[in-house]
Amino acid sequence: MPLAEYASPRTVSAMDLVRLYEGLCDRTRLRLLALLQSGPLCVCHLQEVLDEPQVKVSKHLGYLRERGLVESTREGNWIIYRLPATPTFALAANLACLRDCTDPTLHRDAQRLQKLRTRLAKAKHCACPLHD
Amino acid sequence: MPLAEYASPRTVSAMDLVRLYEGLCDRTRLRLLALLQSGPLCVCHLQEVLDEPQVKVSKHLGYLRERGLVESTREGNWIIYRLPATPTFALAANLACLRDCTDPTLHRDAQRLQKLRTRLAKAKHCACPLHD
DNA sequence: TCACAATATGCCGCTTGCGGAATATGCCTC
DNA sequence: GAGGCATATTCCGCAAGCGGCATATTGTGA
Numbered sequence: 645m646p647l648a649e650y651a652s653p654r655t656v657s658a659m660d661l662v663r664l665y666e667g668l669c670d671r672t673r674l675r676l677l678a679l680l681q682s683g684p685l686c687v688c689h690l691q692e693v694l695d696e697p698q699v700k701v702s703k704h705l706g707y708l709r710e711r712g713l714v715e716s717t718r719e720g721n722w723i724i725y726r727l728p729a730t731p732t733f734a735l736a737a738n739l740a741c742l743r744d745c746t747d748p749t750l751h752r753d754a755q756r757l758q759k760l761r762t763r764l765a766k767a768k769h770c771a772c773p774l775h776d
Numbered sequence: 777m778p779l780a781e782y783a784s785p786r787t788v789s790a791m792d793l794v795r796l797y798e799g800l801c802d803r804t805r806l807r808l809l810a811l812l813q814s815g816p817l818c819v820c821h822l823q824e825v826l827d828e829p830q831v832k833v834s835k836h837l838g839y840l841r842e843r844g845l846v847e848s849t850r851e852g853n854w855i856i857y858r859l860p861a862t863p864t865f866a867l868a869a870n871l872a873c874l875r876d877c878t879d880p881t882l883h884r885d886a887q888r889l890q891k892l893r894t895r896l897a898k899a900k901h902c903a904c905p906l907h908d
Numbered sequence: 909t910c911a912c913a914a915t916a917t918g919c920c921g922c923t924t925g926c927g928g929a930a931t932a933t934g935c936c937t938c
Numbered sequence: 939g940a941g942g943c944a945t946a947t948t949c950c951g952c953a954a955g956c957g958g959c960a961t962a963t964t965g966t967g968a
Binding site for chain 1: 786787788789790791793794797798800801802803806807865866869870872873874876877878879881882
């Protein structure tokens with residue numbers, strides 16, 4: 645999605661930027677954000693793709709949510725995480741940087757997510773509402 | 777300066793990005809980077825504009841230098857800090873965000889720097905080689 | 909109401925960051 | 939080479955981040 649499509653104001657305070665960068669300065673959180681760029685996901689799928697313990701994924705998602713880098717909604721037992729509907733310009737710019745990032749782990753994550761998606765599309769092994 | 781003028785590769789590793797964001801996620805460091813966008817500066821001038829203790833300024837500059845967000849050269853007694861000659865795309869993008877940032881402190885800093893520059897241009901109260 | 913599934917929270921130990929006081933380093937001048 | 943200036947480094951104490959274990963919360967379905 646080109647940056648111009650984001651309607652949020654370009655101008656923010658310095659502390660807004662600090663909060664953004666606090667969210668971005670961890671490898672696991674960058675992996676989560678990279679995955680969410682392909683669409684909303686529930687925690688269990690993020691956990692499966694990252695192959696990290698549930699508590700670790702949950703805490704990092706909470707950290708991102710506190711700082712407005714992701715949003716979440718509950719759907720039954722599941723909590724769906726997504727990128728904000730109208731991200732700030734700075735967030736959008738850094739998500740674009742993340743898309744350009746050539747990193748073996750991010751690449752592997754993307755592949756694992758794609759496999760997960762096709763697997764769920766065929767045989768619904770998961771009750772997650774994203775894959776009805 | 778438009779982003780397109782930066783020749784550095786767009787692609788970096790995830791850890792490169794983490795190191796960048798570690799440098800960016802502090803208010804004092806954002807103030808330093810904002811000031812350096814108007815050109816190289818020695819520590820004493822940065823310290824004067826920020827009105828912060830010398831050790832604090834020096835440590836944050838060291839932190840930025842370790843992560844490649846600034847470069848430094850010694851000139852006699854003075855050490856001149858500047859933004860990298862060829863910043864990464866991600867750094868350039870975030871410096872642009874910083875320029876768009878409307879923040880009272882950043883604004884005050886910019887004004888203080890301008891006053892300092894004109895003062896030094898008139899009567900050379902400072903031996904700093906940047907103002908010969 | 910009970911068991912279960914998905915997710916979050918509290919606590920602990922470890923590491924890192926941050927600010928400040930004191931001290932060290934490097935360079936210049938006399 | 940002694941003294942002074944600009945800057946960096948070393949400790950210290952404190953706060954915050956991070957990972958893991960255990961446990962709590964919230965919702966679902968029988």
